Amino acid sequence: MxxxxxxxxxxxxxxxxxxxxxxxxxxxxxxxxxxxxxxxxxxxxxxxxxxxxxxxxxxxxxxGLFNMHVHSVLPGDGTPFHEWMELPDELLLLQAHANALASLHAGVTTLRDCGGKGSLMFRLRDAIRSGIIPGPRYVLSGHALTITGGHCRFFGGEVDGPEEMRKAARRLLKEGADFIKIFASGGGTIGTYPQFPAFDVDELRAAIHEAHKIGKVASCHCTCAASIVNALDAGTDHIEHCSFLTGAMTVEYDDDIARRVADSGVYVTPTLQTMHDLDSAMVARVDAGTATADERTFVTNARARFATQLETTSRLHELGVPLVAGSDAGWRHTRFDNFSRELAHLVDAGMTPLDAIHAATGRAADACQLGSVxxxxxxxxxxxxxxxxxxxxxxxxxxxxxxxxxxxxxxxxxxx
Ligand SMILES: [Zn+2]
Known part of the structure; x- marks a missing residue:
């Protein structure tokens, strides 16, 4: 540089x-x-x-706060993911820089990016490190790994089978990834299945092993119980969302699995803000009479889903799971300039304000291996x-x- x-x-x-x-x-x-x-x-x-x-x-x-789960190349303004991803990379990069500045102005000095398109986030970090533009400290996963047809596939990280996982993880680490992020279940990307696991355990294990070999960590996005079990079996260090969706798209908290999460010592990012933001946006559409039939059904289930996620988070906290604060900013309706709301949700889930601050500072730093820095x-x-x-x-x-x-x-x- x-x-x-x-x-x-x-x-x-x-x-x-x-x-x-x-x-x-x-x-x-x-x-x-x-x-x-x-x-x-x-x-x-x-x-x-x-x-x-x-x-x-x-x-x-x-x-300075850590936002432990963001997607910097996304706008967080409600634009559907698949539509936004049709834009040229140059615009995505500029959006990421605008999000970087919005974060700094909200007191967030470190962003842990849980999935961006291609190599864009590595280039943004290069520009900040070299003094070309101001911005926060970044902890990066690159494009993150997903199955063919999986959640966030537009980022360019589709891989299948342990061999491809191994190679894709090595490539990301070569590019400068600080951790390996894996979509262990589907998610909010249209055509994926958040209620079912995506990768099999041997695939997860292959990628996680590559991170561990060189002293780095891996995190799994898990929105259903089976994916949480897979991620723990494969030796993950961190779980994103940690929701207990069932095949019927309801949420059924499972105490045995929660205890396993606690016993394993993995970090969990509950991402309460993004769920709350999505619910609020859908409720607004229902109230305005502009919601589709699918969106009306979504709202019916959403209130119960958020209440259960809050209860799940509360229970994980009681069990001693090290929770960290990440809002999923960028995704759908979640912005970068109001991150303290994630901490407010953590307080609603039973943390003291001081616990919530710890979850966004010292403990967050430990979770991304920056605790000594x-x-x-x-x-x-x-x-x-x-x-x-x-x-x-x-x-x-x-x-x-x-x-x-x-x-x-x-x-x-x-x-x-
Ligand atoms: Zn996310």
Whole structure:
């Protein structure tokens, strides 16, 4: 890359309320010192004269958030997926950059992309890393793997059989994938079957093994119980959605499987926001009298489906499953600029606001193998920092009042 990326800043931050991202209770009046973008100290010592100070003493200061499940090349404005994917790649790339900026302005400094078209996301990350454009830190899966005719096949990741899985996973890792994402069931793509598994266990295992061989991780999209069992049998590290759809498209929570998820120690991203957004959009169409017969049926089942997903999430949390916050932004009606709503849904599912913040900071960083780099405000970590008005440790809605966002100690948003 010809252009040197911007260097981290050397600065001192005075935090009125300090939330470390490790799940600890908040502290008052904390000073964070940053050198060349890296936190060097966190303590109560007041800044000395001559230090360059960012005064956030009227605000709550916490790590920049991770949105752990996004599709950056999609618009999140309700456009049907298959129609959007007919657009040229150049437009998809520009949409991804707009989504990157919307995320930063909402306090999200890391995006874990769970499927983009072809190599577009690798190129966007190259552009950000080289300083051509501003943007968040990315954790990428590339086009993600799906069966022939499977969910998100328009991204270009159709593969079948263990041999093809092995090769496709190796190609993605060669291109720079941070993790391997596999559609273990169908999904919302027309003509796929979210109520049934997609890959067989030997296929999942072949791709997951390639990630594990070089110390990386794999995640499976699972919307039905059978796909969850397959993913666990194959040794997945992470489950997206974790819904218990049945063949009849109802949801039937299965406690035995939930306990297996808990015992296996895998991370789960419940993606509550995207389900809620889709339901709301469909209800609006029914209320306006513009819904099709299929959409009216969808709404009838949708309310019960969301309530069950909330209960499932609550139960997984009680069982000790490490939940992380990801909204599925980009997909259908879910935007990038209101990610704190996913944390509000997690609170509705029984997490404390501090748990929900942990699920979007320190624990999220661990789930994408960045725990030693970012996600907690402590010495040695990159200074990706969010400041908000109010106290998000008692009222999660405070996360909507973004005052400042810093990346590597550099101010990228200042709304004070
Ligand atoms: Zn998704």
């Amino acid at each position: 010809p252009i040197a990326p911007p260097q981290g800043a050397t600065v001192t931050i005075r935090a009125g309320r300090f939330i470390d991202g490790a799940g600890s209770a908040p502290r008052a009046n904390v000073t964070i010192r940053v050198e060349d973008g890296v936190i060097t100290s966190v303590d109560e010592r007041a800044p000395a004269s001559g230090e360059v100070v960012i005064d956030l003493s009227e605000y709550s200061v916490l790590p 970012v996600g907690r405000l402590e010495p040695g970590k990159r200074a990706d920092i969010l400041a908000v008005q109010g106290d998000p440790s008692t009222d999660i809605a405070a996360l909507t009042a973004v005052a400042m966002v810093l990346q590597d100690g550099r101010v990228v948003v200042d709304r004070r």
